[in-house]
Amino acid sequence: MNKYVLKSNRLSKKYHNNMALNKVNVSIKKGSIYGFIGQNGAGKSTLIRVVCGLAYPTTGTIELFGKNSEQELIEARKRIGTIIEGPALYPNMTAFENLEAHRLLKGIPGKECIEKNLTLVGLQNTGKKKAKNFSLGMKQRLGLAIALLGDPEFLILDEPINGLDPMGVVEIRELLKKLNQEYGITILISSHILSELHLLATHYGIIHEGELLEQLSATELNEKCQQYLHIKVDNPDKAATVIERRFTTQNFEVMPDGSIKLFAFVDVPGEISKVLTNEGLVIEQFMPMGEDLETYYTHLIGGVKRG
């Protein structure tokens, strides 16, 4: 049984002189929600387009459900549902007709799935209203209903919450969680709204200028984003001994530059500074620090730029 739904092996895509993807090794585990993060032009859509068979790699390979030959990949794509760079709709058709055209395309027997999916995304009462008259949020939801036709095992969603109102965002988030948890659907979701991704994703991939900088699980990210007290004193060794003795904790790190990252007692910084001062230590820097996904991402790509 293949553990991964998608794997890419040194995948590169070059457009003229622009390296849109540079030896990218993505791996998406079955059952995960993979948040794909990157700026505009970072390579997110290019990777998604290659996976969906809309663009061809310059070098490297992809593996979908463990299949990697051209013919096998075409077959494997029957098991995925997609929204790529916005929902693909026929503007002069109703929601029902849009789903019917895609149902026929995918060869799904019976029309029951249409009502089921419309209800799932809350568009069951749109009647004869044409898709061109839908709000952006309704179009996104219709796109999702289309992507869900045929009960895909893998959903690829490029910016699926763009244009949704706050309630719509919550509804789609809950729906995606439900699809993942109850139906075991693996989801690749790219979004600029990192706070939203943080509430949803179980794994992350961070791409920048065509290179995959990091892949990590939500647990790993939380560890990296942990809150801590940044302490810099004149005598770090003594400070470490004091913290260990007075607060009976070893949950800190002495960094190469002599600063200390104290992960415990973050909520009582005044007490820590008081004890250190009483022990005769001179405090040079003392501040609570920590990262969320957004700051972690910014630091990561900022570091790359400096490098």
Next chain:
Amino acid sequence: MDNLLKSEWYKLRKDRSFWVLILFLLAFAVLYPLTLQSGEGVNGNDYYRGYILSINNEIVRLLPAILAGFFIASEYSMGTMKSIASSGNSRIRIYFAKLTVFSIGSIIILLILPIFMMGASAIYKGFNAMPEWTFYLQSIGLIAIYAAAFASIMALFSTLLTDSGKAIGFLLLFFSLIGGLLEYLSAKVAFLEPFITNSIFMSFETIITIDQIGHWNSDDVFTFVVVPLLTFLVFGFLGSFIFRKQEIK
């Protein structure tokens, strides 16, 4: 392939430009014979040739261009080509399904005048306006074959241009000018002359005047049947090859 054909057929049935063209041609087919003063006492074949086929010939290469723009090229601008191409069907099948249904749409459009205008004329002017059945059926068959051949060329350019406006503009211009351009070329470059004369762009003009099928020789069969079918296949495979290599944005 079956699901692709069903999906394309469904979309054709829902295509607004297709129905606008049909309604426009139906209205024309019903109303235009009323304005014709002549036709009384004219031989049925001549009436059919002079008042119906000659008009149909003018539109045969133009109206399907509008359908090509909306039915094929607009799939790119709407983004729906992305979901079709990633649906788990091979590009070649996708292309031929699209081409097949587009060809059927073109055939339907191009048979409206010969069928409905002829029917209306027969009602208005009496059944002596009807052409001989063999000639009538022969012309219907030839129009269908030529419509498919022209559709194959239009599908290729629509796939290349990927924008409905550009595709319609280009195709209207191309099919308006290609006849004159080929005539000029055949006059200037002698060795091209037989190719150009037998091409669908030139031979289509003569299906108005050709003899009944009983009088055809093998050259006629080649020019009026084999060449259009070959054109359909050659441009179909060329188009599918381009579509297979195309990156869809």
